[in-house]
Amino acid sequence: MNSPDKSDNFLAVIQAHKGILYKIAHAYCKDTEDRKDLVQEIIVQLWKSFDKYSPTYKYSTWIYRIALNVAISFYRRESRRKSVDSPLSDSALNMTDHSLPHDTTENIVFLQQFISELKELDKALMLLYLEEKSYQEIADIIGISVSNVSTKISRIKAALKQKFTHLKT
Template sequence: MTEKAYLQKIEEHKGIILKVVNLYADDLEDRKDLYQEIVFQSWSAYERFEGNAKFSTWLYRISLNVALTYLNKRKKASSIKENTFPEISSEPKELSEQADFLYRAIKQLAEIDRSIIMLHLDGFDNTEISEMMGLSKTNTNVKLHRIKQQLTTILNKK
């Protein structure tokens, strides 16, 4: 695939990246860095994309792995010298009050739990979630149930 075709795919699915970035990075500079790192890492891995899964599923997995690595290392991603990849806008998109409330609640969860609930909220079924996260379906079901209970508790406190 050419770089132009790849960038078009990224543009079509940038909402996936933005969701991950907003859940795993707090300030604007970290969000920009994480966004760029996800785009860069997905471009690097794209030649291995076999098409066995949907592009969106593959991109979610890459995005989550990069975000979790980014968080664990707590390092700023090095900036890309050639500005050939799309950039996140300098102004973060305003969320509705309810969406912002939910995002803040989700950010209180453990890193893996954030990934699971985000995928669930985006309509992935438990089988797809378990495959993306490398968990058994039973473990995914149990985790999802516990995550929902945690979120209920967090949301009811506010």
């Protein structure tokens, strides 16, 4: 594959899965600038790994693996990336309208907040669950057994439900 083709193909894949990048950045970073940096870091790592992509897995599985690995490691970095030759002023992803549907606004905000409060690995598991990935696919991405996925998801869901119940009382 020549370079322009490879680049076009890569950008098409990222464009088709841009929501994944946004949701992961939102779940793992509170600060807007950090989110921008994280999205940039994920795109860099995806691009560097693009040649190693195996069609055995769906693009979304490949993106989730790399994006979650980067996001989990990212928060432990000492400071923002300094090695970028020419830091970009704009983000690769932009929300043109930040408002949410009125009937669900409050609950979505709380769900996002509760997810962001989870531990790193639980957060990854919950994101994949909400994306309606099969337990087998979640097991492949996280690297644990299917039964372990089931047990852990039940536990996290129970904790989230309890938080929502506390909200109502």
